[in-house]
Amino acid sequence: MDKLVEAIRKFDNPSVVGLDPTIALLPPQLFAGAREIVGDIDTVKGRALWAAMVNAKFLEFNRSIINAVKDIVPAVKVQIAMYEALGPAGMMAYVETCRAAHEAGLHVIGDIKRGDIGSTAAAYAYHLSGIPRPNSEIFQAFDLSGGASENTSQCKCLADDERDEGKPDASREELGFFPWYEDSVTVNPYLGTDGIAPFVDAAQQADKDIFVLVRTSNPSSDEFQELMSDNDQRVYEHVADKVMQWGSDSVGDEGFSRVGAVVGATHPRVGASLRARMPRAMFLIPGYGAQGGTASDVAAMFDVHGEGAIVNSSRGIIGAWRKDPAYNSALSIEDSLQLVGMNARRAALDMRDALNTALKERS
Numbered sequence: 001m002d003k004l005v006e007a008i009r010k011f012d013n014p015s016v017v018g019l020d021p022t023i024a025l026l027p028p029q030l031f032a033g034a035r036e037i038v039g040d041i042d043t044v045k046g047r048a049l050w051a052a053m054v055n056a057k058f059l060e061f062n063r064s065i066i067n068a069v070k071d072i073v074p075a076v077k078v079q080i081a082m083y084e085a086l087g088p089a090g091m092m093a094y095v096e097t098c099r100a101a102h103e104a105g106l107h108v109i110g111d112i113k114r115g116d117i118g119s120t121a122a123a124y125a126y127h128l129s130g131i132p133r134p135n136s137e138i139f140q141a142f143d144l145s146g147g148a149s150e151n152t153s154q155c156k157c158l159a160d161d162e163r164d165e166g167k168p169d170a171s172r173e174e175l176g177f178f179p180w181y182e183d184s185v186t187v188n189p190y191l192g193t194d195g196i197a198p199f200v201d202a203a204q205q206a207d208k209d210i211f212v213l214v215r216t217s218n219p220s221s222d223e224f225q226e227l228m229s230d231n232d233q234r235v236y237e238h239v240a241d242k243v244m245q246w247g248s249d250s251v252g253d254e255g256f257s258r259v260g261a262v263v264g265a266t267h268p269r270v271g272a273s274l275r276a277r278m279p280r281a282m283f284l285i286p287g288y289g290a291q292g293g294t295a296s297d298v299a300a301m302f303d304v305h306g307e308g309a310i311v312n313s314s315r316g317i318i319g320a321w322r323k324d325p326a327y328n329s330a331l332s333i334e335d336s337l338q339l340v341g342m343n344a345r346r347a348a349l350d351m352r353d354a355l356n357t358a359l360k361e362r363s
C-alpha cells in the first residue's frame with residue numbers, strides 16, 4: 001500500500017472518487033439523437049448499438065471527471081458492475097476508464113468484488129498479475145498446449161518475467177502484460193483462505209494490493225456479518241483477523257500490508273473498533289455521502305497519524321452537477337461535461353476539506 005499512502009499524502013486528501021456511471025448520472029444531452037441512431041431497441045442490432053453508445057458516453061463522462069479531479073485526488077474506484085451490465089462493450093469502457101485514470105497518474109482501485117474456489121480465484125487474480133503465460137496452470141488445466149509444455153506445477157504470470165528483468169511498468173503495458181490498469185482490486189472473503197490466497201500471491205508478484213470486504217456499508221450487511229460465533233466473536237471480527245493474517249507477510253515501508261479492508265462509513269462504531277483490531281490494514285471506506293456516511297463518522301477509522309484509510313464517494317461526486325442551478329437542457333454536450341467536471345471537482349474538494357477538518361477536530 002506504500003504507493004497509495006504516498007499518493008494520499010501528496011494531495012493531502014484521503015478520498016477516492018468512485019466512477020460508477022449510470023444513464024441517470026449523465027447529462028441528457030449526451031444522448032441527443034440516440035433514439036434515431038439506435039432504431040428499434042427491441043431488436044438485437046438496436047440493443048447492441050444502444051449498449052455501444054452508452055459505453056462510449058460513459059467513457060466520455062468519466063474522462064471529463066478524471067480531468068477535473070486528477071490534480072486534487074489520489075485515486076479513483078471503478079465499479080465494474082456498471083460497465084458489465086452493458087455487455088462486452090462495457091468491459092472495454094471499464095478498461096479504458098481504468099487506463100485513462102492510470103495515464104492521468106491516479107491510483108486505480110478496481111471494485112470487482114471477486115471470490116471463488118481456489119482454482120477459479122487464481123484465474124480472477126490475473127486482474128492483478130497480467131495475462132497468464134501459455135504454460136500457466138490455468139491453460140494447462142484445459143490442455144490448450146496440446147501437452148507440449150512441461151511446466152504444470154506453477155501458476156506463473158507474465159508479470160513475473162518482467163519483474164525478474166526489472167522492466168518498469170511502461171514496458172509491461174506496451175507488451176500487454178498489464179491489461180486491466182488496476183493498482184488494487186476488491187475481493188469477497190466468503191469462500192475462505194483458498195479463495196483469497198491467489199489474490200495475495202498475485203498482488204505480491206505484481207506489486208499491487210487487495211481490499212477484502214470486512215464490514216460492508218449496505219443495510220442488510222448485518223444479516224451475516226454481525227452473527228455471533230461460539231467464541232463470542234462476530235463474523236466480521238473473524239474476517240478482520242483473517243485479513244491481518246493474510247497480510248502479515250507483506251507489510252510495506254509505511255506500515256500497511258498489501259491486504260486492506262473494506263469497512264463501511266455507515267458503521268462508525270464498528271469501524272473504530274476495527275481500526276484498533278487491524279493496525280496494519282489500510283481501510284477502503286465506502287458509504288460516504290449518498291449512503292449517509294459523514295466525515296465525523298469515518299474519522300475514528302483512521303490511525304493516530306490521520307492515515308490508514310481512504311474514503312470513497314461515487315454518486316455524491318459524479319452526480320454533483322445535478323444540483324447545480326447552472327445546468328439546463330439547452331447546454332451543448334461540451335458545456336454540460338464541463339459543468340459535470342466543475343461540480344465533481346467542487347464536491348471532491350468539499351469532501352477533502354470535510355475529512356481533513358474531522359481528522360483535525362478529533363485530536
Ligand SMILES: O=c1ccn([C@@H]2O[C@H](COP(=O)(O)O)[C@@H](O)[C@H]2O)c(=O)[nH]1
Nearest residue numbers: 079216217264286287290291313314315
Ligand atoms: O460495503 C461496500 C462495498 C462497496 N461499495 C461500493 O462503493 C460505491 C459506493 O457508491 P456511492 O454512490 O458513493 O454510494 C459503489 O461502487 C459500491 O458498490 C459500497 O457502497 N459498500
